[in-house]
Amino acid sequence: xxxxxxxxxxxxxxxxxxxxxxxxxxxxxxxxxxxxxxxxxxxxxxxxxxxxxxxxxxxxxxxxxxxxxxxxxxxxxxxxxxxxxxxxxxxxxxxxxxxxxxxxxxxxxxxxxxxxxxxxxxxxxxxxxxxxxxxxxxxxxxxxxxxxxxxxxxxxxxxxxxxxxxxxxxxxxxxxxxxxxxxxxxxxxxxxxxxxxxxxxxxxxxxxxxxxxxxxxxxxxxxxxxxxxxxxxxxxxxxxxxxxxxxxxxxxxxxxxxxxxxxxxxx
Amino acid sequence: xxxxxxxxxxxxxxxxxxxxxxxxxxxxxxxxxxxxxxxxxxxxxxxxxxxxxxxxxxxxxxxxxxxxxxxxxxxxxxxxxxxxxxxxxxxxxxxxxxxxxxxxxxxxxxxxxxxxxxxxxxxxxxxxxxxxxxxxxxxxxxxxxxxxxxxxxxxxxxxxxxxxxxxxxxxxxxxxxxxxxxxxxxxxxxxxxxxxxxxxxxxxxxxxxxxxxxxxxxxxxxxxxxxxxxxxxxxxxxxxxxxxxxxxxxxxxxxxxxxxxxxxxxxxxxxxxxxxxxxxxxxxxxxxxxxxxxxxxxxxxxxxxxxxxxxxxxxxxxxxxxxxxxxxxxxxxxxxxxxxxxxxxxxxxxxxxxxxxxxxxxxxxxxxxxxxxxxxxxxxxxxxxxxxxxxxxxxxxxxxxxxxxxxxxxxxxxxxx
Numbered sequence: 067x068x069x070x071x072x073x074x075x076x077x078x079x080x081x082x083x084x085x086x087x088x089x090x091x092x093x094x095x096x097x098x099x100x101x102x103x104x105x106x107x108x109x110x111x112x113x114x115x116x117x118x119x120x121x122x123x124x125x126x127x128x129x130x131x132x133x134x135x136x137x138x139x140x141x142x143x144x145x146x147x148x149x150x151x152x153x154x155x156x157x158x159x160x161x162x163x164x165x166x167x168x169x170x171x172x173x174x175x176x177x178x179x180x181x182x183x184x185x186x187x188x189x190x191x192x193x194x195x196x197x198x199x200x201x202x203x204x205x206x207x208x209x210x211x212x213x214x215x216x217x218x219x220x221x222x223x224x225x226x227x228x229x230x231x232x233x234x235x236x237x238x239x240x241x242x243x244x245x246x247x248x249x250x251x252x253x254x255x256x257x258x259x260x261x262x263x264x265x266x267x268x269x270x271x272x273x274x275x276x277x278x279x280x281x282x283x284x285x286x287x288x289x290x291x292x293x294x295x296x297x298x299x300x301x302x303x304x305x306x307x308x309x310x311x312x313x314x315x316x317x318x319x320x321x322x323x324x325x326x327x328x329x330x331x332x333x
Numbered sequence: 334x335x336x337x338x339x340x341x342x343x344x345x346x347x348x349x350x351x352x353x354x355x356x357x358x359x360x361x362x363x364x365x366x367x368x369x370x371x372x373x374x375x376x377x378x379x380x381x382x383x384x385x386x387x388x389x390x391x392x393x394x395x396x397x398x399x400x401x402x403x404x405x406x407x408x409x410x411x412x413x414x415x416x417x418x419x420x421x422x423x424x425x426x427x428x429x430x431x432x433x434x435x436x437x438x439x440x441x442x443x444x445x446x447x448x449x450x451x452x453x454x455x456x457x458x459x460x461x462x463x464x465x466x467x468x469x470x471x472x473x474x475x476x477x478x479x480x481x482x483x484x485x486x487x488x489x490x491x492x493x494x495x496x497x498x499x500x501x502x503x504x505x506x507x508x509x510x511x512x513x514x515x516x517x518x519x520x521x522x523x524x525x526x527x528x529x530x531x532x533x534x535x536x537x538x539x540x541x542x543x544x545x546x547x548x549x550x551x552x553x554x555x556x557x558x559x560x561x562x563x564x565x566x567x568x569x570x571x572x573x574x575x576x577x578x579x580x581x582x583x584x585x586x587x588x589x590x591x592x593x594x595x596x597x598x599x600x601x602x603x604x605x606x607x608x609x610x611x612x613x614x615x616x617x618x619x620x621x622x623x624x625x626x627x628x629x630x631x632x633x634x635x636x637x638x639x640x641x642x643x644x645x646x647x648x649x650x651x652x653x654x655x656x657x658x659x660x661x662x663x664x665x666x667x668x669x670x671x672x673x674x675x676x677x678x679x680x681x682x683x684x685x686x687x688x689x690x691x692x693x694x695x696x697x698x699x700x701x702x703x704x705x706x707x708x709x710x711x712x713x714x715x716x717x718x719x720x721x722x723x724x725x726x727x728x729x730x731x732x733x734x735x736x737x738x739x740x741x742x743x744x745x746x747x748x749x750x
Contacts, residue, residue: 131735146743170736182747187740189699189726 069323070112070123071315072105072139073148074132077168077196078281079104080312081112083123084320091116092309101132109138125323127315131169143318145311146174147182152314153277154180156303161274164263164292164300165310166282168196173266175273180317186269194262196281198231199288202255205235206248213252217287220253234258253287260291267296275301283307374589375563379570381577383430384456385464389578393423399466399526402427404453404480405473406636406667407498409515409660411646412653413469414580415530415538416522424469426576426637427462428615429453432730441483447476447698448729449613454480457488467492467525469518474669474702494521501671502662511661515653535652542646545580548587549642555591556631557688560599565609565630566617572638573615603629605750608685610634610711611696612704618731623694626742628750632688634681640665643680668707677707678714685720692748694741696725721748 069084074097083091093111097104105128113120120138128139129148136142145167153163154176163174171194172187188194196210203210224241226234234255241251259282267276278300282288284307293300303310372380381387390400399422401413413424429452435442438454456462468490470481481495496514499507523529530538552571555562563571571590575583604627609620615637620630633639644663647655664676685693693715695708712722723744725737 131739144739144743144746146739147746181749182743184747185743 067124067320067323068116068118068122069316069319070109070126071148071312071317071319072109072126072128072130072136073145073309073311073315074101074104074108074128074130074136075145075168075311076131076170077200078308079108079130079132080309081105081108082309082312082316083112083116083118084313084316085116086320089305089313089316092306092312094306094308097132101130101135102137104132105136105138125319125326127319127322129311129315141319141322143315146172146185146187148311148314148318149279150174150176150182150185150314151180151317152310152312153279153303154178155313155317156305156310157275157277157301159275160277160301160303162267162270162272162276163310164267164276164278165280166195166259166263166278166288167280171195171263171266171280171282173263173270175270180314184270186266188262188266194259198234198259199255199282199285201231201235202238202252205238205242206252211284213255214285214287216249217252217256217285218290220247220249220251220287222250222253223257224251224254226251226254226258256285256287256291257295259288260295263292264295272296272298277301277303277307279303279307279310281308373593374586375567375571375593378574378586378590379567381570381574383428383577384461387577389582390423390425390464393579394464397421398423400425400464401467401469401492402462402465403469403471404477405471405496405498406641407471407473407660408469408496409518409656411535411538411542411656412515412519412530413522414541415534415652416526416528421526421528422467422522423579426615427453427468428573428576429456429729430573430616432456435730438483441487442479445700446479447474447612447700449698450476450480452729454483457484462488462490465490467494467522469494469496471496471498473498473667476700476702492522492525494518498661500669502666503672508657508661512654512657515657532652535656536648539646539648539652539656541580541584543648544584545575545587546642546645548584548591549575551591552587552594553632553639553642555594557684558599559689560601561603561606561629561631562594562597562599564600564624565607565620565633566624568630569614569617569620569638572641573617576615600629603627603631605629605691605745605748606631606689608632608634608681608688608690608693609638609696610681610693611708612698612701613637613729614696616729616731619696619727619737622734622737623741625738626745628691628741628745630694631690632684634665634677634684636667639684640667640680668703674707674710678711681711681715682718685715685718690720691750692744693720693722694725694744695722696727698729699726 072081079097080094091112095108126139128136128142129145133142149165153160165172174185175183177183200210203213224246401422401424404427410424413422416422432452435451435455437458438451442451472478485493499510607628607630646659665680666673697704
């Protein structure tokens with residue numbers, strides 16, 4: 067039986083298909099202005115990949131900021147629950163999840179079933195999110211995916227004091243103007259982001275295995291900086307950290323389906 | 334009439350209230366609000382137009398009454414309402430519902446000031462509050478003090494004053510300070526308009542306001558029952574109507590509305606029962622976001638809601654003394670008071686338990702001094718009862734819906750609702 071999860075975020079959209087408990091397809095796209103277009107496009111991609119039709123999907127859950135308007139989803143669940151569920155499935159030892167997405171970041175704690183126990187989200191500010199890193203990458207004239215590698219080459223981290231995404235870019239320009247290398251500045255940026263995220267982790271509390279999800283988890287320098295500030299190693303999920311939300315949505319679709327039609331579940 | 338004469342009249346006056354002249358207050362004409370009468374009381378109260386468009390305010394003005402605006406629940410309304418009773422002054426609580434920008438206010442006010450204050454100032458600066466005859470503000474918080482100064486200096490209303498409320502309530506001196514502030518307010522109004530409230534007019538205002546509080550408590554009673562008769566959003570709209578209507582007229586409509594609500598079927602499919610506490614809210618958008626998840630806000634500990642109606646004025650005491658006591662010494666107090674936390678948290682806990690809430694949402698307006706620490710303290714203490722809490726930060730202006738809804742939805746998922 068096929069279940070689907072679609073996560074329409076602020077910067078990217080992801081879809082995951084599950085066949086019972088096995089992930090059979092996943093896809094990531096850059097979002098379009100309209101969440102429905104994003105959802106439809108990314109869903110088409112996974113359907114093609116898995117060679118199944120939309121009608122074959124038993125239940126679909128949507129998540130992410132565009133979650134309420136997805137026509138083919140039967141239910142929507144917040145991305146917080148989805149990230150928890152997805153991460154716990156990928157690595158059963160995980161109890162604490164740090165999700166750094168395009169526009170917000172959150173620290174999540176789950177129980178042994180992957181159900182939400184507690185969460186903290188950043189308040190209305192893009193500092194410490196993917197959007198923040200994109201802004202810095204733009205200032206450097208590089209793609210955001212290169213930022214992590216660049217930071218790893220940094221020797222002497224530049225302290226970035228500003229807390230605002232926009233002002234940080236000015237700050238960065240000043241440091242570059244003073245002759246600091248882009249590598250050192252990138253390292254400083256990774257450290258700043260880690261420090262900000264750590265405040266959320268401090269509030270929610272660390273428990274057992276910790277993992278990082280969301281697009282920013284692909285930035286190795288940020289992951290390393292986070293490990294430094296939280297004083298603990300971050301565990302590997304074995305899957306692309308960016309699809310964890312969509313995966314969680316698909317898993318919750320399965321749970322939801324089982325709850326709504328117990329007789330079929332028994333069969 | 335000169336002030337001296339007015340003061341003499343007050344002194345001379347006997348308890349029977351011989352102010353026959355001032356008894357001709359602006360009676361509400363039935364014709365001017367006839368359009369509203371076609372609606373049920375609930376419909377009327379939940380859709381009452383705001384500010385200058387409000388038919389009750391318009392009628393009051395047209396029949397010669399004055400309208401005073403205030404913001405803080407430490408402004409003793411009965412004192413204003415009693416001036417030349419039946420009232421010539423209608424006190425209305427200043428909201429800024431529907432404000433979309435603070436461009437003009439931001440010229441005078443820093444972005445670090447509370448967005449409620451900036452929104453109210455925006456309306457004042459752009460003339461929406463030009464119908465006001467007077468404004469009475471308090472030193473409730475620093476943001477409110479700035480609001481007073483800018484209102485006074487930039488808007489220059491016909492009458493503006495600040496009631497200085499002490500930050501502690503213990504000892505006789507603090508109470509005397511507040512009592513003196515009331516005298517000062519009465520004197521200022523007396524100087525400006527040439528009359529002072531008679532004891533009988535004060536007593537009558539007290540009765541009206543006490544009746545108002547009783548009825549509002551009854552309305553709250555319809556929310557906290559097993560199957561609430563109304564949503565939190567509706568309740569907030571009704572409360573808002575009460576802020577902008579003469580209390581006599583409002584009491585009458587509210588009594589009818591309560592009857593209507595009683596005949597309604599209750600809400601049986603609430604996803605969760607929630608309580609809201611924290612900073613000033615008078616715009617239902619925030620409650621609407623919470624309720625758009627399927628939850629129902631069944632009670633609150635807001636100074637614009639349940640806290641506003643808590644505590645009666647003692648009708649057996651000398652009226653000014655009794656009014657001062659009720660406003661200054663009431664519990665739960667505002668968190669701007671240095672003392673009173675034990676009473677505030679006890680009140681929050683009691684209401685949460687009485688209304689059998691599944692969770693409490695504490696919200697604060699960004700930069701709100703009073704509620705930033707208070708919310709965290711209350712939140713921790715409420716959780717000790719096993720009641721989960723959610724802390725949110727918001728702006729006064731609507732918007733930011735997605736961010737807030739995600740948090741509320743995740744909170745409901747967390748508590749298994």
